[in-house]
Amino acid sequence: MHQQQNHPDGKRPKVTPPLPTGPYATVVIDPPWPMTKIRRKARPNQQGFDYATLSVADIAALPVSRLLDKDGFAFLWTTQKYLPKALEIIEGWDLTHRFTMVWHKPGGIQIYNYPQFNAEFIVVGTKGNPKFLDTKKFNTAFHAPRAGHSVKPKEFYELLTRICPPPRVDLFSRRAIPGFDTWGDQAPGTGAPPTIAPVAQQRLLP
Numbered sequence: 001m002h003q004q005q006n007h008p009d010g011k012r013p014k015v016t017p018p019l020p021t022g023p024y025a026t027v028v029i030d031p032p033w034p035m036t037k038i039r040r041k042a043r044p045n046q047q048g049f050d051y052a053t054l055s056v057a058d059i060a061a062l063p064v065s066r067l068l069d070k071d072g073f074a075f076l077w078t079t080q081k082y083l084p085k086a087l088e089i090i091e092g093w094d095l096t097h098r099f100t101m102v103w104h105k106p107g108g109i110q111i112y113n114y115p116q117f118n119a120e121f122i123v124v125g126t127k128g129n130p131k132f133l134d135t136k137k138f139n140t141a142f143h144a145p146r147a148g149h150s151v152k153p154k155e156f157y158e159l160l161t162r163i164c165p166p167p168r169v170d171l172f173s174r175r176a177i178p179g180f181d182t183w184g185d186q187a188p189g190t191g192a193p194p195t196i197a198p199v200a201q202q203r204l205l206p
């Protein structure tokens, strides 16, 4: 478990820090889904900002249910490609799929004979019978700007801080997030170099 599949920058530790013990009422998981590197002129900056990835089997083996309290929420980030797997994984974690959220983001990649991919998804599962703290202005779809390569929007975390009970943890984190514990091989305190590409360098499609 947690063996990285690749180490693109060659600098980061090969052993990831131990998972927190919890229990948490709210767990966000933004896993490094397997990626095919795009090696073409349109994304010249992508390579330098890669991170290690995990297999779908390793993601499915994360002990999310154990991290959750008797009643808890899990929010699993996924791309269009891994949406079917993410739904399976939520059920495999012994959670109940409640709904799926959509982040509508500006721009996105478009390949031949496909639409522009300008959304990411958050599959929401529950353990037990957790209750939201507030459901006002809580929509399944939201628009928020991009902040950098694969960075999830602060608006999402601000929403969860209002609607979901603490304690909360952000797994595969890369920055300090108010109201959340963080864990990941690039999480604050690991000493890992930042891999977040400034948004201006991403050369997004309009």
Ligand SMILES: C[S@@+](CC[C@H](N)C(=O)[O-])C[C@H]1O[C@@H](n2cnc3c(N)ncnc32)[C@H](O)[C@@H]1O
Residues within 6 Å of the ligand: 002, 003, 004, 016, 030, 031, 032, 033, 051, 052, 053, 054, 150, 151, 152, 153, 172, 173, 174, 175, 183, 184, 185, 186
């Ligand atoms: C999709 S990114 C997370 C992005 C982050 N949520 C953000 O908003 O910036 C996935 C992260 O998982 C980390 N990671 C890869 N393999 C890991 C492992 N085996 N254990 C812990 N973290 C890992 C990567 O280095 C990367 O920081």
